[in-house]
Amino acid sequence: MHLTFLLTVPTFFLPCIASTANHYLTLTAVTSDASSHAVLECWRFLTPFSSYPTTGISLPLANTSNTTYVVLPPRSAEGLHKPPHPMLFVLLSGLAHVTFPFNDQELWIQGGTEGGLIVANDVEGIGHFTEYPSEEESVALQLPFRDGIVLDHEVVGKGACSRNIQKYESERPGSGGEKQEVLRALSSG
Numbered sequence: 001m002h003l004t005f006l007l008t009v010p011t012f013f014l015p016c017i018a019s020t021a022n023h024y025l026t027l028t029a030v031t032s033d034a035s036s037h038a039v040l041e042c043w044r045f046l047t048p049f050s051s052y053p054t055t056g057i058s059l060p061l062a063n064t065s066n067t068t069y070v071v072l073p074p075r076s077a078e079g080l081h082k083p084p085h086p087m088l089f090v091l092l093s094g095l096a097h098v099t100f101p102f103n104d105q106e107l108w109i110q111g112g113t114e115g116g117l118i119v120a121n122d123v124e125g126i127g128h129f130t131e132y133p134s135e136e137e138s139v140a141l142q143l144p145f146r147d148g149i150v151l152d153h154e155v156v157g158k159g160a161c162s163r164n165i166q167k168y169e170s171e172r173p174g175s176g177g178e179k180q181e182v183l184r185a186l187s188s189g
């Protein structure tokens with residue numbers, strides 16, 4: 001569709017149109033692999049951005065239901081858990097560090113940044129660990145997909161999208177300790 005359109009417009013419009021039509025959203029997803037183990041993937045959504053009526057670009061992202069606002073205390077941990085439903089997770093403020101029981105992947109979610117939006121889709125298996133290592137409260141929105149329907153996407157890579165790979169060394173004293181404790185307890189029976 002877009003290709004046909006591009007080929008029929010005068011060339012002087014091309015740079016402008018290309019900048020929206022070829023622009024797709026990628027988001028880091030915490031998802032379940034074939035063994036029901038939580039893993040990270042980088043997803044690209046299939047609907048391209050288009051021009052927003054006032055200024056900028058937008059795309060329809062999801063129908064959601066039962067939005068929940070969550071406040072996490074400073075230096076807290078949720079333990080091993082999984083989302084009850086596939087959802088978008090938005091960290092409005094603070095910092096989240098996600099680790100995994102069956103691999104050494106790491107996900108850093110910095111509140112109030114583009115990397116603050118991820119997909120939580122590891123509804124199979126035992127889930128993942130989440131710690132909130134910040135000295136401040138972390139505030140999140142959970143936006144479950146309506147009827148549990150996850151948006152159409154393609155997997156562009158194993159592991160997190162690049163914007164979630166950065167480490168926050170100064171804010172992570174003791175971070176990751178919870179996973180180590182739980183794994184020690186499991187292995188000692």
Ligand SMILES: *[C@@H]1O[C@H](CO)[C@@H](O)[C@H](O)[C@H]1NC(C)=O
Pocket residue numbers: 060061062063
């Ligand atoms: C949201 O739901 C409406 C009505 O069912 C549908 O037309 C639309 O495509 C949905 N939007 C997304 C982003 O899934």
Ligand SMILES: *[C@@H]1O[C@H](CO)[C@@H](O)[C@H](O)[C@H]1NC(C)=O
Pocket residue numbers: 066068084
């Ligand atoms: C909405 O989400 C909350 C928290 O996950 C849950 O306790 C509640 O049952 C949900 N309500 C509906 C109508 O799904």
